[in-house]
Amino acid sequence: MDTIDLSLVELLRGNARLSYAELARQVGLSAPAVHERVGKLESSGVIRAYRAEVEPEAIGLGVTALIGIVEDSGGDTDDVLDSFRQMPEIESCYFMAGVESFLLKARVGTIAELEQLIVRLNRTPGVASTRTGIALSTKWENRPQPVEPPTP
Amino acid sequence: MDTIDLSLVELLRGNARLSYAELARQVGLSAPAVHERVGKLESSGVIRAYRAEVEPEAIGLGVTALIGIVEDSGGDTDDVLDSFRQMPEIESCYFMAGVESFLLKARVGTIAELEQLIVRLNRTPGVASTRTGIALSTKWENRPQPVEPPTP
DNA sequence: ACTCTCCGTGGACACGATCGACCTGAGCCT
DNA sequence: AGGCTCAGGTCGATCGTGTCCACGGAGAGT
Numbered sequence: 379m380d381t382i383d384l385s386l387v388e389l390l391r392g393n394a395r396l397s398y399a400e401l402a403r404q405v406g407l408s409a410p411a412v413h414e415r416v417g418k419l420e421s422s423g424v425i426r427a428y429r430a431e432v433e434p435e436a437i438g439l440g441v442t443a444l445i446g447i448v449e450d451s452g453g454d455t456d457d458v459l460d461s462f463r464q465m466p467e468i469e470s471c472y473f474m475a476g477v478e479s480f481l482l483k484a485r486v487g488t489i490a491e492l493e494q495l496i497v498r499l500n501r502t503p504g505v506a507s508t509r510t511g512i513a514l515s516t517k518w519e520n521r522p523q524p525v526e527p528p529t530p
Numbered sequence: 531m532d533t534i535d536l537s538l539v540e541l542l543r544g545n546a547r548l549s550y551a552e553l554a555r556q557v558g559l560s561a562p563a564v565h566e567r568v569g570k571l572e573s574s575g576v577i578r579a580y581r582a583e584v585e586p587e588a589i590g591l592g593v594t595a596l597i598g599i600v601e602d603s604g605g606d607t608d609d610v611l612d613s614f615r616q617m618p619e620i621e622s623c624y625f626m627a628g629v630e631s632f633l634l635k636a637r638v639g640t641i642a643e644l645e646q647l648i649v650r651l652n653r654t655p656g657v658a659s660t661r662t663g664i665a666l667s668t669k670w671e672n673r674p675q676p677v678e679p680p681t682p
Numbered sequence: 683a684c685t686c687t688c689c690g691t692g693g694a695c696a697c698g699a700t701c702g703a704c705c706t707g708a709g710c711c712t
Numbered sequence: 713a714g715g716c717t718c719a720g721g722t723c724g725a726t727c728g729t730g731t732c733c734a735c736g737g738a739g740a741g742t
Contacts, residue, residue: 390582430542466675472665513624
């Protein structure tokens, strides 16, 4: 993980569809060298996936909610997590410090669907209570921040 | 925005680096046709970007925080937003219903940096108070959910 | 029926991906 | 020092892909 790897990661975070040839030009290496480096970044887990970022409204997911979850004292955290994983509406799941063990980001099409989701969450074994906040608009999301090279 | 467009979006959400040729095979069109469709999806804003999803720890961003912001009654929301936009640590920004006008997701390297960020946020004109929750771990993030074709 | 437009196909050609062979420098053993 | 080994690079060749262009068919409007 040197400076060049960091540049590659940065470039791909900005535009995942850059060709190897273009990446090679940007970092001053040959295309095969870049190919190998990127391959290693992928298989070592530094690069987890390449995703197209889509306007949620365009695919019928106009409602965004952030939901805090308080766990039952008796519940098993892993079981709760598995239940959450089954619900495709839950796009992100953070395990938090504080009273609320989890914070979920969910996207659904309508408020009615959100209601159903919340009901399902409250019924989930291990969940004591939920607290839902509705996002009126997403100003931005997953903006890649510039990574500075490691201080030597 | 028909079924084929939807499939393309779905495929690219799963893997943004698929070649046009591969996409063409998957949806049963020719490569140029796919090329044109994807181009239109991009320029119409349905596809906003292609990003590599990176393990945050690997690029020195081990601390994730979710920060609720209460606005000053006198403040101008757009100015506050502009201030937030200047802070690269803030990866996502949602405008929320409720007492807290914004919910921010921030990533920094260390708790010390988080402290500095919170201080800066509290000093920002228009910000009345902040409430920070620390994510101990990210179970998953930005999982693409399957899109169902529009019910006819 | 004619024509316009939209959306697709097929062909052509330059460019990119990717493989194998070879090169180079660092570190280490003798 | 000399030479081994290995990691990680370049170069060249081959084949697949991106992308431009000319052409064709379906459907709507006149």
